[in-house]
Amino acid sequence: MAARTDIRRYMGFGALTALCLTVLYVPLIVVAVYSFNASRSITAWGGFSTHWYVDVFVGPEAPIFRAAAWNSISIAFLASTAATVIAVAAAVAMVRGGRFRGRQTSFAIISLPLMVPEIVIAVATLIFFTTIGVRTGYGTILIAHITFCIPFAYLPISARLQGIEDTYELAARDLYATRWQAFRLILLPLMMPGVISGWLLAFIISLDDFIITNFVKGAGMETLPTAIFGSVKQGIKPNIMAISTLMLAVSVIFVTLSYLINRIGQKAR
């Protein structure tokens, strides 16, 4: 009766998993490999070289990509931080606020940016800024990013908060801690893994955005994705592959970070 021990195994599932991972990784690996191609030609292999990585930092297009990278990173940092602060406040109200009227509505509002398709948000935001006569640029991108980052920051934070019993805070309050002290000294440290996960997720989502940014960017404003998109249209050049590989590395670092933080968070519980 081998079948008894086999309830978890289905024929072919392992093979499909292998297929899934192959599909997910092959294009990324191919690009990473070709970014080390010495040849200028895109397909012929001309030997190993880190030339294109040097080119990313000092080549003719370097100033454009440097400015774009700075815009991307600073917008992602500001947007994810603002979204996280807003999300922490909202999560505390939603999870600790007891039953109150409009709880469902609030949840719907917070998750709205997740439900509306990106292209619709892009169009609506462009129309909004044009109608009130605001010059599109860094500020409009930042505002749009804060808005759609809120639910991404909110979900991990509220998930974490739901897992924290309120006994710790109640004990602190019994010992005459002010509400603020109880939050800062007890709740916030307990929430921290969720807050950091939320921030990281918002950061990466902001960094990832192309469609909305492309609609609301102004004159002389590029972020990495819009700059890469513009460049790719004129051919997938080796320096783009090098940039892509660098961004891939950044993503891997971020996932690892988030993974480690969750591990620490679980141990701390």
Add this chain to the structure above:
Amino acid sequence: MKKLALVFTLLSTPAFAAGELKVYHWFEYMPQELVDKFKAETGINVTIDTYDSNEAMLASLKAGRLGQYDVAVPGDYMVKIMADQGLLDSFTADEMPNFDNIQDEWLDVPFDPGRKHSIPYQWGSTAFSVNRDVYKGDINTLAIIFDPPEELKGRINVLDSQGEVLALASMYMGIPQCTQDRDQLKTLMAMLLEAKANWASFGSDTAKDVLVSGDAAAGMIYNGFSAKARAEGANIEYAYPKEGAVVWMDNVVLLKDAPNRENALKFMNFLLDPKNAAAVTNYAAYTPGVKGTEPFLADEIKNSPENNPPEGATFDFVAACDKETQRLYDTIWTNLKR
């Protein structure tokens, strides 16, 4: 609402440095060395954003970018459309010391009589190029694009540029541009829809890359862009179709509400210097509209097959239709794209 707007404006307007210039330009059309040279001479910081069709540039300006750029580089018919729409600022010849460098034949042009809003940038032609490894027959007919031979079917890239595609299609059908004749327009649309089945992609900025990478075996393209594709190793030949091809001139225009009008004029003046105009030509492989560039032009550009049409090749500008007719052409284009 007003207060809100003010806050955003403060948020989104960078402090204007004295030396700034925002250029809205075609992709791959200005060498970085020339931008650096301009900066070295004037101390003005140049930011360049790019677009890939006249229509896309106009759309983007209307979507709130007007007032953010100082100059743009529309093609001939688009200069007229923009001027009619009131999107251009004007200048006088004394504001630009090099104004007299404009070649005489490009001075009093129909799209900008007397050059009040624009100066010549480069001019060239739009037809198509064919990969000679794939197709070896006669290519000097627009049928290559609109009724392609078997070898090229499904391997054709078409410019994502309404004006040029519809003008070439009209030439192929032998009907005038901006016609209002119902039957002519209907056959034009029917022909295009049939031709589309044989096309692989729409793309202007991708036009060179698809030929170099081999993703397309034939593609509508600008003459200089085709020369660059050839220089990058594509075995392609630029065609001079017997039905005619499009000739165009790109022009630097002074935009309305330019935040740095003075600098924009300096930039335009700079581009009218023969040395600088020649530098653009040597990079983009078209032809300058400025006097005295001859000594500075590279031989391979001057003598390229793309810049030297054979005897008897005919060309025509894209016509700017009136609004009502334009609406019909817009509909045809929308029908084609979707």
Add this chain to the structure above:
Amino acid sequence: MAAEATSRSARSGTGWQGLVLPLLLPSWLVIGIFMLVPVALMAVYSFLTKDFRGGIVWQFSLDAYDQFFVERGLFGDEPPLPNWTYITIFWRSIWQAGLATLLCLIIGFPTAWFIATRNPRHRALWVFLITVPYWVNLLIRTVSMRFLLRDHGPFNEMLMAIGLIDSPLRIINTDLAVQIGLFYSYLPFMVLPIYAAVERYNFALSEAARDLYAGPWTVLREIVLPTVKPGIVAGCILVFVPSLGAFLAPDLLGGARTYMIGSLIDEQFRGSAGNWPFGSAVAMILLTMVLAVLLWQVRVATREKR
């Protein structure tokens, strides 16, 4: 647990009850002003008159919806007929998104199951492997796919090198390429929620069924699938909704030739069409469809709970 905590704090209080409003206000304001108001404004725009090549005239008009649903010929004076062109674009998008969802499910469910049944100590590593592509920039992933699939790209070169084909397969700039792009883009979105559901699955249920002589596939169909259904539905929506409005895959992999809804909307604002009311109308129709799908999901989910 969460419910218990909430009710207890409601009784004795951690002191947050009085602060609910100020705590929620920032999120309401930001999302309200920068998302709800813009979407409402977009709805208004869809009923305005278009200006020449972009922009609007503040004058009521049904032209946008008329253009979408009614065909009046090139000159606008033919007898009105139902217009299938835009409906076809929607249909194509739904079909492409639906197929991508199905493919993601076929590959994603076994993957999620496989991961969830690994040794718990290694499970995190498997999840990590799925999460990495999910966090990599979508544009970069799409560009990678374009590079891989092009006529003389690594995929074709490899097939030719091992002698499987003589001339390159024409994948790029076809519907197939768009499909591959959508599938590849959103595959992790399918795996992760299903994994979360399977991980909580009580395998004793399978065991009991097997003891009653149910075959393994019967167990999967009759016991497992209904139990993990919320995860599957969540995964399907996470793939279907973004696929429906996708822009990058049709643009970069489809050669901008096979239109999907995203490209149609984009063309109205950034391309040469320059018809803002029409673009707004298309966006409104897309939004309505997506909200309908989500509402349906909420109803399914609440029915499951009961």
